[in-house]
Amino acid sequence: MAMKNKAYVFRAKKGLDQGVVEQISAKKQEPEWMRDFRLRAYKIFLEKPMPTWGADLSGINFEEIYYYLKPNEKVERSWDDLPKEIRDTYDKIGIPEAEKKYLGGVKAQYESEVVYGSLKKSLEKKGIIFCGMDEALLKYPEMVKRYFGTIIPSGDNKFAALNSAVWSGGSFIYVPKNIKVGLPLQAYFRINSANMGQFERTLIIVDERAEVHYVEGCSAPIYSDDSLHAAVVEVVVKKGGKCRYTTIQNWSTNVYNLVTKRAWVEENGLMEWVDGNLGSKVTMKYPAVVLAGEGARGEILSMAVAGKGQNLDNGGKCIHLKPNTTSRITAKSISMKGGRSSYRGLIQISPGAKNARSKVMCDALILDGKSRSDTYPTNKVLESEAIVEHEATVSKIGEEQLFYLRSRGFSPKEAETMIVNGFMEPIVKELPMEYAVELNRLIGLQMEGSLG
């Protein structure tokens, strides 16, 4: 069921042209530089071809999408002030409860806009900024202007260009020097209407020796028509800073999820992407780390569970620009019920990045004969004093393991679930406890009926 007209305060017409881009900018009362930024990006979007590799994107009809849908007048500070339908949605997902228990702050985005925002007083007092991207553009224009679109330029790819043209919502985080944010900050993204395009834009700046853990989740109800989610996430980690960015992607299986994520890491900084993908019809997402300062480190944990009708094409990229930089990618995927999962990755050691080291480990399980698993890594070593290692395996669940557990009294299904959970454990254990439990539950749900 699509939302009724009354349930949002403004909706742009279906389809995309320059007028829609201008209208979004005008509605947001943006500074002129942002309007120009959008219009330039729109041109790039028109000029850029669709990617010729990766998943099949021919099902996307750009004319059938709503690019901007504003559900509420402003960002509320209390859940009770939200319209009932929106509040109920988040209650069901359990966000308000999680907020009370273990989060430092929450942003909730519904369709195109952030509708709820909170940050613990104690964190606010330390100078931490956590707000919606639109709010940041008005409140902290200089900081936004300095970084926005510098890590991922509009011309990076067609969908980054599209996002740059019509972006709305997303999070802005700034963590001042030496401040460590103990509790995770969370954003939750919800697409609730059919034919919706969600284009949030997130910018995180972790200043020198500061630390933050950001968690994002997302969901959408299933419609017969497809929706499009094309986000851009830019992260800057300054000298000695540390950022962990955790994603639990559980879009419904009618969402095209085409996301560009990149972090710029300076001297001795650390960026960690923890990327869990369970949902969506198609995902193309390769979180990247640019190791731009000596001793910078990057870590990517990538997880995909591809079921019926799903094509999850994900992985990671590590670009080593400076000496003594290190990176590691650990990818685990499961393909079942005709699903396809692909690991796609790039390790690049640039000339002069002496003593850089990188290690990539990919393991894939195929649970049945209908499903497919691919591995497409590129290792570009342009510096002779560097070491790059890559390993990958694709297999089914071991017969020996299955027999072992069954001979202890477990049913084939119990045994299979235990083995799969064990297979995913190295990544799941990196998640906050509540998410780890949820993830194991979701994997269990996906696997139901996967055995004959």
Add this chain to the structure above:
Amino acid sequence: MLKIGNLEVKIEGKKVLAGLNLEIKDGEVVAVMGPNGSGKSTLAYTLAGKYPNTGKILWNKNDISDLKPEERAHLGIFLANQSPVAIPGLSVNRFLWNLYKVRKVESPKSLGVMEFRKWIEKKVENLGIGGELLKRGLNDGFSGGERKKMEILQMLVLEPKLVILDEIDSGLDVDALKRVTQVVVDEVKNRKMAVLVITHYSRILKYLKPDRVAILKAGKIERTGGWELTEEIERDGYEK
């Protein structure tokens, strides 16, 4: 009571067990000895349900030949594997707790998670297993001896009526062997557990003191006897 009659098993077209007969009563310890390739491990796996067989495997008078591995486990048959497989990521603690929940015994204790943990910790100490092992993935990176002890720990959780020890002594040093066999002997004494010991060395039999010894050769029980058989094999080998 286990009664095996005219058991035949083919693996990849080759007859590995060829008309094997064997009987084990409750509370009895029976050793099956034989040279490499005589079919010892195949016998162990077949009883646990890995390979299809012809002939009869009667367990308390019912033929279990067509039962699935988990169904045999529920009837109280336990195989302590020669080389237990590793399941990375599945922590021993979680595994044992799940094991405890799926087991089918006549008078189940119902311990809570914490009580169960405590109970396990005691058993772990008896067996001489390092406590940190419980937090690791099942058999993942375990030494040979640790794997064997982990099998016995599982046996204690499941309280089987018949345990098949497939070369349990390999990988265990003398002290560990004493501990492990003592645990098995206690179960025989206390619960009348039946034991089928499969081995090609008589070392372990000194501790388990089998009621009978059977010699397996070319897929058949060639001879059955008492303790004196082990001494004969020690002296003359299998190729007499």
Add this chain to the structure above:
Amino acid sequence: MRQQVIKLKVGKLESKGVAKIWRINKSNIKKRLVMRAVVEEGGYLEMKGKIVIGKNIADVDVFLEQRVLLMGVGARAVVIPELEIESNEVKAGHATSVGQIDQEQLFYLTSRGLTRELAVKLLIEAFLA
């Protein structure tokens, strides 16, 4: 396990490419493919190895190993190992490494009295043997 080895030497300032697409069209294959290359000063190597297993294939265990030694200033390599697997009764994998001569091996040989140059020469010979 059967093994096929492809060896390559990229000399000073040379540029070379090697590509192998390995299609598994029938069941019951156990095989290992090894690609090894040494790249000297200023040399450039592109090495691609791809394993493709289509539908309804069973009892396959295949592995691709790619090892590249970068032996001097400006030596570069782009190594692309790929897998496309559409059957589940199979096992496939690859291991790739790009790096320098193993320092422990080098130490071992020099501690026996070999000069560094000779030790390096022997290790490269061994690597490509």
